Amino acid sequence: MSERTDAFHAPRLPAVLTLPLGLIPARLNSAVLAQILNRVLKPELAEGELDFLDHKVLRISVEDARLDYRLTLRQGRLEAARHGAAADVSIEGNTYELLLLATRREDPDTLFFNRRLRLGGDTELGLYAKNLLDSIELEGRVGPLLDVMNRATQLLSRFGVQQR
Template identity: 30%
Template sequence: MRFPATLAAPLNVIPMAAIERTTSMLFQRVTTQHPHLFARLGEHIEKRFAFMPTDIPLVFVVSPAQPSIHVARRLPVPPTADASVEGPLFMLLALLEGRCDADALFFSRDLTVNGDMEAMLAMRNALDDCDIDLPRDLSALAGPLAPIVGRVAESIRRRALTEEASRWN
């Protein structure tokens, strides 16, 4: 499932400060919920990892050593990173949660990986060990609306994964 273009278009005009602040808040929540997220990176902890969705005009660069995330608008010149992965947003989120086979996606060319492959493999292994569940981990940020937000996010994830799975088979 691709991120709908009508929802992606406003990302071109929303101020980057607002996008970066929101993304940093979500990133901080995930790293708080999973404090050992980057523990398995070992010698790759100082590397920078770019996650480049193909269906939204943004790029996310994670620096695990801090830990921090930087967001930029997608430009013809990719951001400075030691390793990068490119693919549809929902696929990248499924990888974050360990819900799909990264190797199969790479070999089927649904994902493009560039740069330090050993570092990206270490990142994949780190993510696989963390049991990240974005609807569960992030819905708490919605306060009293957390149950509703969690159910909506779970429904979106289920639909996105079902559509991707049927396309892969």
């Protein structure tokens, strides 16, 4: 894992909250995320905007939650990749930063430039993934889930900035 070089260290999930997450098999977590994303990204999937992931593995690592998702695109749908499959591209960060990205509370370029979120692997795939994330408007697509993510972001922000 790469080390952060910036002075900002976002709030992290308390360890006690991450323990139950480790009991769920990684492939099951990835399958659930794939189902959610297939619904949320239905227009982009239909338009072929995720074709850059065809038979490639996208790894999303939520470090403080100890979650590791591996997704691939097959026949126009996202699905769980084999756990441990080599990632072609990865996005790594803590829950707080990923929520900032998902809720649009912070600009994706800022999160990646300041290394609060990190892209790894194939540079071209990484740019496609970042640009896709930047272009998606979630409002109206995820309904109450966006409210939950906004509240989770606010809750995590109350933990304050922790220095290492």
